[in-house]
Amino acid sequence: MASSSSSYSDIGVILNELTCPVCFELYKEPICLPCGHSFCRLCLETSWENREADAGYVCPNCREVFPQKPKLMKNMIIANLVENVKLKKGKFGLEVRDTEHGDVNVKERMKSGDSESFCEVCNREAAKRCVPCEILCCAKHLKPHQQKRHKLVDPGVKIEELRCIEHGKPIQLYCKDDGSLMCVTCTGGQHRDHDVVALEIAHAELKDVLAAKYPHVSESMESVASQLRHVQEEEAQAENSSRNAEDSLEEKRRLVCQLVNESVDLMKSEINKRKMEKLSLLGKQREKLEQQMEDLRQGKSTMDAAFQDLEAISFLHVWFIINGSKDLLKRLETMSDFKSMKRTPLPVLDFTKEEKNLDGLITLNKNFLEKIQKGSLEHPEKVELDQNNLRRFYGRSPSLDPNSAHREITISGDLRTATRTWTENQYPEHPDRFDVHPQVVSRDCFSSGRHYWEVDVRSSRWCQIGICLNSMGRKGAESGLGGNPESWCLYKSNNDFSAYHNKQRTSLSVPGDHERFGFFLDCEAGELTCFGDSRVLHVFRGNFMVPVRPAIRVWDGRGSVHFVHLVK
Known part of the structure; x- marks a missing residue:
């Protein structure tokens, strides 16, 4: 049983060594680069096609750059081993995948879309970028870089941002004295005697500092939030106070207008009343004077007729006429005693007091408006703090x-x-x-x-x-x-x-x-x-x-x- 388990383990090791580091399948037409690393021919050529034209020819494994395209020779030893494994794969009950490079048809694989979003090995969607290798990898091709503990970042991060501007090498250190990021080469220059730590240590220390300050920031936020609530409450109170004041002023305006209208209507009513009383008295005086005028007119007419009659008769006849016309003489006597009627003067329609009250109200409002325009209402202390x-x-x-x-x-x-x-x-x-x-x-x-x-x-x-x-x-x-x-x-x-x-x-x-x-x-x-x-x-x-x-x-x-x- 132990021998069988050991055999399976040995076969697993052999399969790992015969697996292309690009497609993770058994080599198909394996070729070897001068650096010693082997790949499927199609995997390597596709990897080079996906890179920029002026980036040279790079080994997908060790990242060695070849200025000129190396001559690709088939690695016969690996090819023979792969064929033997395929022939014996049923002997141990093992399943060895030999598809067109797994679930990706490498022959039909084409570079499409934004290269910043796709794996530079298989053209799948990229999961991370390896900083030391400067390559985008999908989740499948990321495993070797994770095993080597390479620094990995999100695909959208630019490599240039992670390299030293002066030396072009990966940023791995942090200078506490200058507060700057640097590469290993920078330690030999102006940072020679500075306090330099690894990025991971600086990151951990920064987290500790932030964690220590977090409660203070939280307390400050609570304090500011409390003050903000207080200001908002005062704003709401100001709004309510202003609204109540405006409503009160509108009510006062209504009352003032009502008071003015009622005062004017009352004064007009009183004027009409006094006018009617005066016109009534004047009418009675006019009727009495008109009656007297009519009586005088009739007496004058009678006297004119008597004068004409006296001119036409003798004195004796006049005496008889006068003796016989005593009533006429009495009437003439009454008319001759007529005296002018004494007229009682009627009171003049005087509303000076009422008009002064209205003038006072107008003046009061005028002064009130002037105070508002000058700001006296907002700053009563300017008026000697009355x-x-x-x-x-x-x-x-x-x-x-x-x-x-x-x-x-x-x-x-x-x-x-x-x-x-x-x-x-x-x-x-x-x-x-x-x-x-x-x-x-x-x-x-x-x-x-x-x-x-x-x-x-x-x-x-x-x-x-x-x-x-x-x-x-x-x-x-x-x-x-x-x-x-x-x-x-x-x-x-x-x-x-x-x-x-x-x-x-x-x-x-x-x-x-x-x-x-x-x-x-x-x-x-x-x-x-x-x-x-x-x-x-x-x-x-x-x-x-x-x-x-x-x-x-x-x-x-x-x-x-x-x-x-x-x-x-």
């Missing part, structure tokens, strides 16, 4: 964060008032809670845009009001407002006021006992403007593009500080 404008455009009503309140600070139900007590509240433990200073911060957190709020301090004689970074510590003595680089505040002690930041105090001239203070935070400009009695008391400057919160500190027992609810 607090009415700040309330209107940037007003905020902060609410207090109970989780940050010191145990001696009581928070009101509406979360706007902080009151100092001498007894500790049973608040649960929380990392945001102040443990030394009687302080509390708001829930509202700002890092962009402009914001204005007001604080009522009338119920506290001793307090601090301002802002702090969200990152400011909440534990220990260093967490006091104004006592560190991360907080800015106004300090009130009875009627004395000062600006306080990073343990530095600046006295402020604040006449009287102010009850309310305003704070205008411009994150992009890096300014916190403090107001008292409609005038600027102090301006803090810092990096307010990071999250900041309004903050309160109450010193005096039972004293309280209140965030004012601003209605825009």
Whole structure:
């Protein structure tokens, strides 16, 4: 049994030696090159036909180049051995393929398509390119190169890219000092004393470096993605805010137009009403005057007739006529006593007050448009930081964060008032809670845009009001407002006021006992403007593009500080 197994192994070795390295079949008309390698005549000639005309004649196995085409002589020894194997192939039950070079008819094989995509030996589709041999191989003809551990690359890679530009030899090394690829010959030149390693080692080290940096890159990507989401959320908020503002303006436009229309219609109705009243009175006066005119006209006509009659008769007859016409004389007497009718002057149709109201509305809108064109609405601080404008455009009503309140600070139900007590509240433990200073911060957190709020301090004689970074510590003595680089505040002690930041105090001239203070935070400009009695008391400057919160500190027992609810 062992002898039979050994025989099969020997036959296998013999068959491998009698197999063409191009077609992997038994030699058919074997020929031998001067370098000692043998091939089927047709396989070798086809291989040469598939190469460029000026590339010379190359051995497909060792890649030796022959300037002139070698004389191809039949290798009789190999040919005889092949014939003997074919005759004895049935003796051992072996199947020896003797087709037209396997499943490829070499005689009919033609170079077709892009040579960069086909095996240079059999013209099948190429699987890899062997760098040392500079040949494209299919999966079948790739095996010898894999056994020799040749460097293999994808078919599309150009050999020129894998060779040293200076020496034309394969690139196998990497210079760490220069960061350049090189061949073996380069080590004797300018890279003589440099740190040179094999490409495989450089590749492995690069992978290790990238692997070490990958978590940092991933964390950076997560951070950037978080910031990007924040920006996108702010963009969406800006879109919604703009859309809501436009809808509100449209509603106000409708209401203003409705108000103007109703005012004009009401004024027109009143004008018509007063006109009808005046026309009615004037009509009655006109009718009365027309009646008097008719009576006078009739009396005059009667008198004209009497004058004519008197001219035609004697005095005696006149006396008798007059005596007998006493009624006529009375009528004439009445007419002669006629006096002009006293007319009561009617009120003039005066709408000056109403017109002034409309003119005021027009002027108001005109001024409003001019402010928009000048940008006054976007930057109310340019108009001397008028607090009415700040309330209107940037007003905020902060609410207090109970989780940050010191145990001696009581928070009101509406979360706007902080009151100092001498007894500790049973608040649960929380990392945001102040443990030394009687302080509390708001829930509202700002890092962009402009914001204005007001604080009522009338119920506290001793307090601090301002802002702090969200990152400011909440534990220990260093967490006091104004006592560190991360907080800015106004300090009130009875009627004395000062600006306080990073343990530095600046006295402020604040006449009287102010009850309310305003704070205008411009994150992009890096300014916190403090107001008292409609005038600027102090301006803090810092990096307010990071999250900041309004903050309160109450010193005096039972004293309280209140965030004012601003209605825009």
